[in-house]
Amino acid sequence: MSVERNTTPAGKGGFGWALALVPLLLLGLVLAYLVTTGGGLRELAGPPLEKVTIERITLPEPGVIKVEVVNDGPQAVTIPQVLVDEAYWEFSAEPSTTIPRLGRATFTIPYPWVAEEAHAVTLITRLGTTFEGEIPAAVQTPRLDAGLFWRFGLVGLYVGVVPVVLGMLWYPWMRRLGRRAMSFVLSLTVGLLVYLAVGTWLDAQEFAAELPAFWQGVPAVILVALIALGVLLVVGNRRPGASGERSPLSLAYQIALGIGLHNLGEGLAIGAAFSAGEAALGTFLVLGFTLHNITEGVGIVAPIVRQNPGLKHFALLALLAGGPAILGTWIGGFAFNPVLAALFLAIGVGAILQVVWEVGRLVAKDSARLELPTLNWVNLGGFVAGVAVMYLTAFMVKF
Structure with a gap:
């Protein structure tokens, strides 16, 4: 004779959920007491705090x-x-x-x-x-109209898309390089991305510092960057290629996305400068960012030098990396919001760090094929060169 047993866990019934609410109800009573009585310390209360x-x-x-x-x-x-x-x-x-x-x-x-x-x-x-x-300098705030909209868009195009495309024109030359030279270029890409991650992080902190205190700007930037990094790593692990490795074209798109989020911040800075009437600063930033961004195209095409994905993919990569600068210029010029700026840049930090991880794995794999340790003079030289190039060109945009 078989006897059926109730296999439902004790905590999964309605009574179990009611028990979970008990601490919350008691907490509500404690908070109500504190609000109504001031915890018994009302006589020590000072003047109201205004902020x-x-x-x-x-x-x-x-x-x-x-x-x-x-x-x-x-x-x-x-x-x-x-x-x-x-x-x-x-x-x-x-x-x-x-x-x-x-x-x-x-x-x-x-x-x-x-x-x-x-x-x-x-x-x-x-x-x-x-x-x-x-x-600082009284100038009428720009109003959204067709003419100014397109002019701001052109500024974003000059800053984002044009230098990325110019950097990608090194692609035919890069295809002629040997394996050691390509390891140098990939390591240079890691250096570029690490510098961009640091720069994006500092920009996000600058915007976060302007937020009202209740936003908790600095911790929020850290948490959003970590969450973005975690999400991208989880998504990447769930979508491997046939050999368990990410395809070079997929990696190029990831690099373009991370750079695009960084360029969004550059567009915000330019648009905000023009909106505040600081035209000289805005023009200075346009020139500096255009020079600063030309090396980004090298980093985007570095993973795909052994294959030719076609002009369509090159165009999409350039748009993904440079297009956000156009969007950033529009937002900064017409509807600047420090909350969204800090949020987007924090996501950009996570995206760039995830790409650093992926490109680093590619560098390690190529070094193993050459029977060299991952940290060798070629790779170290490439990394230092990437950081140095970004650092020196950044002199044009620091003030």
């Missing part, structure tokens, strides 16, 4: 200043007064002068700003706390 971050100051038209702020403090903040160039000025606030925690407001100030001159804006809270913002 406001000025996210962006724009000049939408002559005689108008707009200030976008976010309240990243622990409580609501009221801003009843505004100073412009040390003088009190009338203003309107949308939706209100009282900004709730994590809330946003836009202050519109009818002020006769002077083109190309510096202006200072100070917000004064109800308790007298001041928060200052600066307009």
Whole structure:
């Protein structure tokens, strides 16, 4: 006689889920007590802590200043007064002068700003706390129209696509190189990518530092970069080639993607410079990034020198690597957002590190075929040359 036994684990029934909610319910009671009583320490409470971050100051038209702020403090903040160039000025606030925690407001100030001159804006809270913002050079904020849209797009094309294509023109010459020379070029690619990863990381940290405190910018960049790296490694491991190794063309596309995310940050910097009225800086960045990016094309085509994928793939690789610079220029010029900038660049760090891993594996495999250790003078020389080239050309974009 067979006896059926209940094989359902004890914790999987409805009662088990109810037990899982007990700690959460108790936590809610504790939090309610702390909110209502202040933990029994209300008599020690000091004055309210006010904290406001000025996210962006724009000049939408002559005689108008707009200030976008976010309240990243622990409580609501009221801003009843505004100073412009040390003088009190009338203003309107949308939706209100009282900004709730994590809330946003836009202050519109009818002020006769002077083109190309510096202006200072100070917000004064109800308790007298001041928060200052600066307009380095007053220039009307660009409005989205067809003409300016295409001009910004051309700037991104010059910075991203054109130098990548020029670098890819070394492909016929690279096909004539021997195995040792190709190991040097692949190691040079690793050096280029490592430098780009470091540069992208620093750019992401710069944008993260401008975020309101509640975004926790620096930890967020680290976590997003690690998550992006992990996701790409997992996806890569699930899609191997027939021999268990990634195809050279697939690796070239990965390199192009990582470089593209880096170039997105360059476009953001250029667009933001022109939007802020710093045209001289914007032009300086265009020239510098164009020179800086020509070596990226070498890194993209290095894995595919032993095969000819066809012009279609070359065009797609150039667009994938350089096209994001166009997108970045549009975003930076018309709708700059430091949150999205930090997010995209953090993803770029993860993508570039994953490509460094893949190209490093390719270098190790080629070294084994030559019966050489992975770390040899040829590979080390290529790596140092890649870092040095990027470092020296970066002199044109550092200020």
